[in-house]
Amino acid sequence: MSGLIAQQWISVDGFLAGINGEADVFAAVSDFTASEAHNTALLADIDEVLLGRRTYESFAAHWPTAVDEPMARQVNALPKTVCSTTLTAATWGxxxxxxxxxDPVDHVRAQRADGxxxxxxxxxxxMRALLAAGQVDELELFVAPIALGAGTPLMAPGAAPLPLRLTASDTWPGGVIRLRYAVG
Structure with missing residues (x-):
């Protein structure tokens, strides 16, 4: 695996969430077993999980007590870093x-130098800051079987085009498609 992989759940029309941040992308997935198995294997090669403040708050409310979920042990054991200018601490149960x-870009550059x-x-x-700075090596998308019509797009409005090269794909139960791209 390369230095940094950004992984996103996304609708078939390119939205990460609804207009008001709704999680309709996740609600459209009836079976997460393939994505859990994939990430369980993937996490064996990961040294760090990088999160923004809002994702951290959501994850910290769930994962520390999710002991019966397949990935919980790995997620809880891996070192985590939260990018935030407002938090001074980030507990994990x-x-x-x-x-x-x-600053996520400065952090990733330093981590990259250390392998x-x-x-x-x-x-x-x-993710968008790291893409803009050329710090994402791979982009992995889990495409859920839903079209949202509007919401939070993968790329920021006005962002430069992002050349991608497909390196892997899978079709999973429940109509989910996994796409892995090399960036650049």
Missing amino acids: EHAPARVVP VRTIVWGSVSV
Whole structure:
């Protein structure tokens, strides 16, 4: 795996969430077993999870107590970093707290120099900043079987085109398609 992979759930028409941040993309998925198995295997090669503040808050409310979920042990054990200019601490239940950094680009550049393999989950503003700075090596999309019509797009309005090269794809139960791209 390359240095940094950004992973997103997305609608077939390119939206990460509804107009008001609704999670309709997730609600459209009837079976998460393939994505859980995929990420369980993927996390064996990951050194760090990088999150934005909002995604961190959502994850920290769920994962520390989700002991019966297939990925919980790995998610809770991996070092986590939260990109935020407002947080001073980022607890993770009874597990090691996440590190807080103000700038995702500076952080990833430093981690890359140390050979750290990082995954960004959700965290749209963090992902977009890293894409704009050329710091994303791979983009992995889990396409849910829903068209939203409007909402939060993958790319920021006015963003430069992003050349991608398909490196892997799978069709999963429930109509989900996994697409892995090399960036650049």
